[in-house]
Amino acid sequence: MVTEPTPPPDGDTYFLNMGPQHPSMHGVLRLLLELRGEQIVSAEPIIGYAHRAHEKMAENRNYLMFLPNTSRIDYLSGMIYNFAWCEAMERMNGIEVPERALYIRTIAAELNRISSHLLWFGTFLLDLGGVTPFLYCFDDREAILDLLDTVTGSRLTYCYGRFGGVTMDVDATFVAGTHAFLARLRDRLPDYKRLVRDNPIFRERCEGVGAIGPEVAFDYGVTGPCLRAAGVAYDVRRAEPYCIYDRFEFDIPTASNGDSLDRFDVRVREIEESARIIDQALAGLPEGPIMPAKPKKRFKPAAGELYYAVESARGHFGTYVVSDGSETPVRVKLRTPSFSNLSSMPEVLRDTMIADTIAIVGSVDVVMPEIDR
Amino acid sequence: MMTPHSAPVTFAELLGQPWLATLLGVGAIMGFLTLNVLFLIWAERKVSGWIQRRMGPTEVGPFGTFQTLADMLKLLSKQLITPAHVDKPLYHLAPLVVFAPVVAAVSLFPFSPGVSISELDLGLVLVFAFAGIGVIGIFMAGWGSNNKYALLGAMRSVAQNVSYEIPLILSALAVVLLASHPEGITLAAGTPEAHTAPLVGTSLAHITLAQEAQGYWFVLVQPVAFVIYFISALAETNRAPFDIPEAESELVAGFHTEYSGMRFALFFFAEYTNMLIVCMVATVLFLGGWDGPILPGAVWFFGKTYALLFAMIWIRWTWPRLRFDQLMRFCWGVLVPIAVLNLLGAAALAQVL
Numbered sequence: 001m002v003t004e005p006t007p008p009p010d011g012d013t014y015f016l017n018m019g020p021q022h023p024s025m026h027g028v029l030r031l032l033l034e035l036r037g038e039q040i041v042s043a044e045p046i047i048g049y050a051h052r053a054h055e056k057m058a059e060n061r062n063y064l065m066f067l068p069n070t071s072r073i074d075y076l077s078g079m080i081y082n083f084a085w086c087e088a089m090e091r092m093n094g095i096e097v098p099e100r101a102l103y104i105r106t107i108a109a110e111l112n113r114i115s116s117h118l119l120w121f122g123t124f125l126l127d128l129g130g131v132t133p134f135l136y137c138f139d140d141r142e143a144i145l146d147l148l149d150t151v152t153g154s155r156l157t158y159c160y161g162r163f164g165g166v167t168m169d170v171d172a173t174f175v176a177g178t179h180a181f182l183a184r185l186r187d188r189l190p191d192y193k194r195l196v197r198d199n200p201i202f203r204e205r206c207e208g209v210g211a212i213g214p215e216v217a218f219d220y221g222v223t224g225p226c227l228r229a230a231g232v233a234y235d236v237r238r239a240e241p242y243c244i245y246d247r248f249e250f251d252i253p254t255a256s257n258g259d260s261l262d263r264f265d266v267r268v269r270e271i272e273e274s275a276r277i278i279d280q281a282l283a284g285l286p287e288g289p290i291m292p293a294k295p296k297k298r299f300k301p302a303a304g305e306l307y308y309a310v311e312s313a314r315g316h317f318g319t320y321v322v323s324d325g326s327e328t329p330v331r332v333k334l335r336t337p338s339f340s341n342l343s344s345m346p347e348v349l350r351d352t353m354i355a356d357t358i359a360i361v362g363s364v365d366v367v368m369p370e371i372d373r
Numbered sequence: 374m375m376t377p378h379s380a381p382v383t384f385a386e387l388l389g390q391p392w393l394a395t396l397l398g399v400g401a402i403m404g405f406l407t408l409n410v411l412f413l414i415w416a417e418r419k420v421s422g423w424i425q426r427r428m429g430p431t432e433v434g435p436f437g438t439f440q441t442l443a444d445m446l447k448l449l450s451k452q453l454i455t456p457a458h459v460d461k462p463l464y465h466l467a468p469l470v471v472f473a474p475v476v477a478a479v480s481l482f483p484f485s486p487g488v489s490i491s492e493l494d495l496g497l498v499l500v501f502a503f504a505g506i507g508v509i510g511i512f513m514a515g516w517g518s519n520n521k522y523a524l525l526g527a528m529r530s531v532a533q534n535v536s537y538e539i540p541l542i543l544s545a546l547a548v549v550l551l552a553s554h555p556e557g558i559t560l561a562a563g564t565p566e567a568h569t570a571p572l573v574g575t576s577l578a579h580i581t582l583a584q585e586a587q588g589y590w591f592v593l594v595q596p597v598a599f600v601i602y603f604i605s606a607l608a609e610t611n612r613a614p615f616d617i618p619e620a621e622s623e624l625v626a627g628f629h630t631e632y633s634g635m636r637f638a639l640f641f642f643a644e645y646t647n648m649l650i651v652c653m654v655a656t657v658l659f660l661g662g663w664d665g666p667i668l669p670g671a672v673w674f675f676g677k678t679y680a681l682l683f684a685m686i687w688i689r690w691t692w693p694r695l696r697f698d699q700l701m702r703f704c705w706g707v708l709v710p711i712a713v714l715n716l717l718g719a720a721a722l723a724q725v726l
């Protein structure tokens with residue numbers, strides 16, 4: 001339980017609860033703000049409104065049955081989480097994944113990353129009061145959802161991975177559609193730059209606002225675009241390559257100030273880098289099976305533990321699994337990036353204006369279900 | 374009979390019965406304002422739809438034109454909820470205090486040569502005075518609602534409106550200087566009705582007549598004043614990018630957070646009518662009011678007004694919102710100094726012209 005801190009004796013501050021029902025709070029985040037006028041004296045994020053006990057659920061079902069849960073942890077990069085669980089299980093069980101499936105996973109995961117960043121782009125602008133880019137980005141994102149819908153059968157909470165591959169093969173239509181989408185996206189990104197990035201009001205609202213320096217980032221375990229915006233080129237895809245990311249050529253975009261504008265720039269450039277990866281993966285897409293010739297039906301990893309990390313759209317996502325050799329995990333711990341990123345907020349929000357609260361939290365890009373799990 | 378270029382004749386003189394004219398005039402204004410608000414909200418939704426590559430309302434009536442009518446009927450039929458902890462007198466009075474002045478202000482405008490509900494020499498001053506009353510209503514709403522978001526919105530609104538009134542009036546004053554011709558000026562030159570009459574710079578009709586007589590619109594000689602006026606007008610009407618008093622991503626709905634049903638509709642009505650008023654003032658001050666060739670004066674007047682309104686809608690759906698401190702810095706650090714310098718320039722110009 002959180003109790004309201006006692007107001008200081010001079011009595012010139014007051015408390016304001018932002019959320020969990022605030023119209024523009026992201027999900028069900030509640031921020032307890034102590035304000036002096038419009039200035040924030042202290043900010044405390046209060047979480048737990050979307051807790052669904054995913055980690056506990058994992059202890060009560062077998063490994064395969066936890067698969068649909070994974071894409072509901074962070075519903076915006078569900079594909080990446082889904083594959084993370086598959087890859088962790090493949091490593092624990094020593095399952096070989098066919099080449100084609102690895103390429104398909106890379107394409108799907110990067111498409112998912114682009115869609116997540118596009119959604120963030122729109123909602124961040126919405127936080128700043130610009131409504132129109134939101135519609136444009138959702139229009140683009142819709143194309144990704146349609147593409148993934150044709151191969152996975154779902155639009156948001158994917159369950160595309162299986163231990164050893166993926167459920168369905170991609171066809172020529174998907175490949176052509178992905179090429180067409182990337183062309184369209186590259187065509188439209190300059191427009192977004194002119195509409196948003198070049199706007200003086202936008203720059204005024206973002207430049208130097210909500211800076212997360214490398215020290216603060218290390219203290220709180222901030223990862224993902226927020227860390228890279230602070231100048232630290234840490235990306236799990238590069239630091240400890242998983243899947244087949246070591247085969248592709250891509251840059252890790254970084255910036256130096258760690259403010260909202262840098263986070264914006266880093267994400268936009270990540271969209272371009274993801275597009276590069278998809279291009280290479282589509283070019284190198286081999287023929288062949290998408291599942292092992294004889295898939296296993298029951299999974300009983302040997303007793304032991306495994307920590308498997310991937311780069312989600314928001315940062316370092318880790319899956320820690322403890323097995324006792326049975327069909328059910330003993331313990332699953334999910335290290336979600338939004339949780340750590342959000343925990344830096346009291347430090348970052350101090351002494352900012354109330355209007356910047358939403359903008360800063362928005363620029364960090366938190367997904368509440370991922371924090372509460 | 375009135376002629377197109379005669380000295381202003383009021384509506385009252387036309388009908389011969391002052392009380393009847395006033396009654397009819399107020400009724401006409403109310404009807405017009407209601408239609409205007411219905412149209413503006415529909416236009417706002419349609420234009421925002423086009424800007425955002427979607428359809429906007431399409432279902433109710435042709436091109437969704439009756440959508441806002443349906444919305445208004447819905448708001449009319451809703452229960453009026455009074456939250457438990459409000460300051461009742463302030464809470465109930467606030468929508469009326471916001472609503473009444475805008476209706477009064479509209480009645481001062483010369484829509485066409487000789488057509489206005491009440492023609493006063495101090496028309497421009499009165500319009501700004503009525504605009505000032507609305508701020509009190511907004512603050513009453515914010516304070517009376519007993520809600521922190523509403524109070525924050527009201528505080529922002531008062532600070533913003535009071536600050537932006539200064540560049541607004543300074544830029545209008547530049548035009549007043551140019552439009553004043555106490556020594557008299559030849560009106561309707563080149564026509565049989567040509568005559569010389571003195572013009573008062575604060576009379577809305579006289580400002581239009583001055584532009585007609587001098588042959589150019591004041592936007593050509595006072596472009597800086599026009600830009601300052603338009604920016605300040607956006608702030609005065611709480612429109613994006615200056616919509617911080619009701620910034621929905623920060624303050625839920627700002628000062629009208631606790632209002633619902635018809636009370637909310639009154640705020641909405643006042644907001645859109647305020648937009649109309651500032652655009653009508655801009656039309657009179659800078660764009661020559663009813664002045665224009667061939668078409669009747671009223672067509673020109675409303676054509677210009679709605680073109681400006683379209684620009685306001687366009688701006689709202691294109692730009693993000695400023696932060697409060699940036700907004701105030703922009704006003705006091707940029708607009709006010711430029712407006713003062715421009716006023717000095719206009720004073721010099723008025724001596725020359």
